[in-house]
Amino acid sequence: VACHYDTYDNLACVVAGRRRFTLFPPQAIADLYVGPIDHTLAGQPTSLAASAAPGDPRYPRFPAAAAEARVVELEAGDALYLPKLWWHQVEALEPRNLLVNYWWDGFAAGPDAPYTTMMLAMIAIAERPWAERQAWRAFFDHYVFRPDGHPLAHLPAERHGLLGPLANGAYGRIRATIMRMLRGG
Structure with missing residues (x-):
């Protein structure tokens, strides 16, 4: 193989x-x-x-x-x-x-998959100017990969909004927001 x-x-x-x-x-x-x-x-x-x-x-x-x-x-x-x-x-x-x-997949939260996210990022980010791609990399690191911990650790948990735990409703809210954005609404 x-x-x-x-x-x-x-x-x-x-x-x-x-x-x-x-x-x-x-x-x-x-x-x-x-x-x-x-x-x-x-x-x-x-x-x-x-x-x-x-x-x-x-x-x-x-x-x-x-x-x-x-x-x-x-x-x-x-x-x-x-x-x-x-x-x-x-x-x-x-x-x-x-x-x-x-x-x-021990972390399946629903039908969404990281590969889908990567494909969308390819059309949204891959051909932008180098400096802008570097800026987006910093945003992805901060919000997604989180090398320094949770990006809103300085706020009370009830103020985390979309960045709250996926299992506590953030998954559905993020998904709905993405679907609205993809439909142009």
């Missing part, structure tokens, strides 16, 4: 035969030389460099990704947990193999 990622956590269990998994962390994406995200055989983008011959001049940054790779061989009865967004290539090591996967 070509090197790809899943948007769900994955438990891969070898039932028969042997499999080799080569794993790359999500941060290796730029060094994996990913192909188009919309024209794929299995639906997920794949790394073009991971299956190329060693030293292929088309992929000069791939050695950095290869240095981060983790390789594990599984036999019948072995299982491997693959966190979502980890790149992985799977190779059958015997002619007869059977692999069973179980995928799940």
